[in-house]
Amino acid sequence: MSDRIFGAVGLLLAAFYAYAATLIQESFLTDTVGPKAFPFIIAGVLALASIAIILRPDAEPQWPALPRLVEILAAVVVMLIYAQTLKIVGFVIATTVASAYLSWRLGSKPLAAVLAGIGTAVGIYIVFHLALGLSLARGPFGF
Amino acid sequence: MDMLAQLGHGFEVALTWQNLGLALIGCFLGTIMGALPGLGPSNGVAILIPLAFTLGLGATPSLILLTSVYYGAMYGGRISSILLNIPGDEPAMMTCLDGYPMARKGMAGEALSISGIASFVGAFLATWGLILLAPQLVKIALLFKPADYFALYALAFMTLGGVSSANQAKSAFAACIGLALAMVGVDTATGVPRFTFGEVHLYDGIDFLVAIVGLFALSEVFVFLEHRHGSADAEGHKMEIGRITPPVKMVKETAPSMLRGSVLGFLAGVLPGAGASLGSFLAYSTEKKLVDREGTFGKGDPRGVAAPEAGNNAAAGGALVPMLALGVPGSGTTAVLLAVLLSLNITPGPLLFAQNPDVVWGLIAALFIANFMLLALNIPMVGLFTRILLVPPRILMPIVAMVSFVGIYGISGSPFDLTVMILFGIVGWVLRKFDVPLVPVILGVLLGNPMESNLRRAVQISNGDWSVLVQSWLSIILWIIAIVGFLMPIIFGRVLRARMRERGDDEGALTD
Numbered sequence: 001m002s003d004r005i006f007g008a009v010g011l012l013l014a015a016f017y018a019y020a021a022t023l024i025q026e027s028f029l030t031d032t033v034g035p036k037a038f039p040f041i042i043a044g045v046l047a048l049a050s051i052a053i054i055l056r057p058d059a060e061p062q063w064p065a066l067p068r069l070v071e072i073l074a075a076v077v078v079m080l081i082y083a084q085t086l087k088i089v090g091f092v093i094a095t096t097v098a099s100a101y102l103s104w105r106l107g108s109k110p111l112a113a114v115l116a117g118i119g120t121a122v123g124i125y126i127v128f129h130l131a132l133g134l135s136l137a138r139g140p141f142g143f
Numbered sequence: 144m145d146m147l148a149q150l151g152h153g154f155e156v157a158l159t160w161q162n163l164g165l166a167l168i169g170c171f172l173g174t175i176m177g178a179l180p181g182l183g184p185s186n187g188v189a190i191l192i193p194l195a196f197t198l199g200l201g202a203t204p205s206l207i208l209l210t211s212v213y214y215g216a217m218y219g220g221r222i223s224s225i226l227l228n229i230p231g232d233e234p235a236m237m238t239c240l241d242g243y244p245m246a247r248k249g250m251a252g253e254a255l256s257i258s259g260i261a262s263f264v265g266a267f268l269a270t271w272g273l274i275l276l277a278p279q280l281v282k283i284a285l286l287f288k289p290a291d292y293f294a295l296y297a298l299a300f301m302t303l304g305g306v307s308s309a310n311q312a313k314s315a316f317a318a319c320i321g322l323a324l325a326m327v328g329v330d331t332a333t334g335v336p337r338f339t340f341g342e343v344h345l346y347d348g349i350d351f352l353v354a355i356v357g358l359f360a361l362s363e364v365f366v367f368l369e370h371r372h373g374s375a376d377a378e379g380h381k382m383e384i385g386r387i388t389p390p391v392k393m394v395k396e397t398a399p400s401m402l403r404g405s406v407l408g409f410l411a412g413v414l415p416g417a418g419a420s421l422g423s424f425l426a427y428s429t430e431k432k433l434v435d436r437e438g439t440f441g442k443g444d445p446r447g448v449a450a451p452e453a454g455n456n457a458a459a460g461g462a463l464v465p466m467l468a469l470g471v472p473g474s475g476t477t478a479v480l481l482a483v484l485l486s487l488n489i490t491p492g493p494l495l496f497a498q499n500p501d502v503v504w505g506l507i508a509a510l511f512i513a514n515f516m517l518l519a520l521n522i523p524m525v526g527l528f529t530r531i532l533l534v535p536p537r538i539l540m541p542i543v544a545m546v547s548f549v550g551i552y553g554i555s556g557s558p559f560d561l562t563v564m565i566l567f568g569i570v571g572w573v574l575r576k577f578d579v580p581l582v583p584v585i586l587g588v589l590l591g592n593p594m595e596s597n598l599r600r601a602v603q604i605s606n607g608d609w610s611v612l613v614q615s616w617l618s619i620i621l622w623i624i625a626i627v628g629f630l631m632p633i634i635f636g637r638v639l640r641a642r643m644r645e646r647g648d649d650e651g652a653l654t655d
Binding site for chain 2 (some may be wrong): 002003006010014017019021024025027029030031032033034035037038039043044045046048049050052056058061063064068071072075076079080082083084086087089093096098099100102103105106107108111114116117120121123124132133134135136137138
């Protein structure tokens with residue numbers, strides 16, 4: 001069943017892609033094929049592949065239980081916050097928090113997770129910024 | 144001889160302290176990444192590309208670093224196969240069959256060293272194969288016209304799933320997703336924006352590095368979170384290595400297996416859609432048919448370790464042939480290496496050999512050097528790597544995630560790219576849940592634009608006549624191979640797959 005839903009989503013995606021391709025403004029200077037043809041081909045193949053998936057679905061994948069899904073979602077949220085706050089609080093603080101969170105959720109004890117977070121952030125800072133000279137996000141404290 | 148002179152020149156390019164140092168770092172990191180379950184050659188290389196790029200390394204040094212990682216990962220995969228019965232990466236699957244039984248018999252040291260030597264033989268012979276075969280392929284490639292290139296790209300997509308592909312519809316689906324993403328941005332031929340929906344960030348397209356790191360590295364983090372698989376696989380296993388040099392008698396016994404495995408592996412690597420997993424599988428099963436008279440295979444026969452290891456390392460070298468000569472990669476990791484070349488503004492393919500001989504021959508020389516380094520790292524120092532297996536994923540995976548962020552942030556310094564990368568990570572996780580292969584997505588993002596422009600050029604030259612696509616004999620041959628390659632897995636892939644999957648992993652792994 002999952003595969004059939006997946007295929008249906010694929011079909012919708014193909015339809016949307018084809019629709020978005022019709023919106024492309026052609027300029028007056030264009031080649032014989034134009035900028036729309038190849039996207040239409042892609043949408044067509046995508047639709048065919050989706051239909052094939054609907055008609056011959058694979059065995060059901062093993063879906064994780066709800067708490068696991070929430071777990072992944074929470075990690076995504078943490079990462080998105082990380083991406084947005086990186087420039088504001090600086091690399092080391094943001095990275096410490098994010099990697100401590102991930103380490104905790106992967107099964108470290110809270111204290112060990114904090115240490116792992118600090119270790120990761122400082123380690124990357126030393127190797128990539130101090131040793132290799134890569135520019136990392138600077139926060140209010142300069143690191 | 145012209146070829147040897149060029150190779151000599153390649154060694155001049157490669158033998159600088161910086162390049163040697165990079166090769167050593169690459170070999171070391173690669174072996175670690177190969178050995179750790181969950182990090183394979185493709186995500187290992189993927190994480191390092193943005194770093195090589197932002198560190199401002201030149202083309203040759205970057206390639207040396209990253210191909211050393213690639214070769215190193217191929218070596219490293221065997222370590223956890225032998226010690227833990229968990230393949231460190233997919234091609235090392237077959238090594239479990241005899242490697243783990245050997246380790247249980249107290250011969251872990253012998254198994255590790257004999258497989259190290261086999262890896263060396265495989266990679267060494269394959270590098271010679273690369274030198275001999277790639278220039279010949281270039282000569283053919285020079286005859287290619289736009290229509291033939293279009294057929295070649297189609298061939299790459301249609302055969303990428305390989306003979307062992309689970310579901311061709313899903314491979315095609317993945318390829319289309321990649322191609323569709325490649326279309327985002329301003330059309331280079333006419334200058335009109337496509338699929339940008341008014342978002343300025345999308346005008347110059349989706350950076351393929353962002354897509355690669357998200358799909359390969361971050362999705363792995365999500366898989367680990369899903370299973371809450373945070374403790375090291377090695378915990379609780381006693382790892383007695385014992386002697387670290389193989390008895391001479393064993394080397395002699397396994398030498399023919401290594402040679403046969405290397406040849407088969409190399410061929411599997413060169414052919415489109417086969418790759419290292421198939422190389423090691425072919426090497427193992429052929430060897431079993433040929434020499435397994437007493438039924439010792441599967442119970443800890445050293446030949447059963449030597450053959451697949453030679454096979455997968457030879458395939459790694461073989462896979463570089465179409466990537467360098469035609470610009471069309473045949474496996475996951477070479478697709479990632481293609482991304483390296485493109486981000487360095489080098490177009491692989493026939494002109495690469497003419498315009499950037501330094502890059503090509505420097506790279507080949509570096510492969511030889513890396514191979515010797517890997518032999519040195521992997522036999523006497525193998526104990527070091529087995530200790531790294533004890534690092535639990537709950538420490539390792541956050542590091543992987545953060546290094547990915549650092550690399551992508553380093554390229555553009557924009558949080559927008561990081562957000563896009565996270566989205567790719569989720570998409571990657573969902574696709575892996577549905578057993579949709581990720582490599583065609585990457586290949587689509589990489590090859591979408593050249594594929595389209597060759598199509599448009601071909602039709603333009605023929606004044607709008609689309610039949611030009613199947614007019615030259617070259618393109619007809621390519622289309623036939625493509626169609627056969629696409630249909631073959633549907634017809635008799637099931638049998639082969641069942642045999643390869645007998646002890647495979649279940650979590651839609653990345654291919655080589």
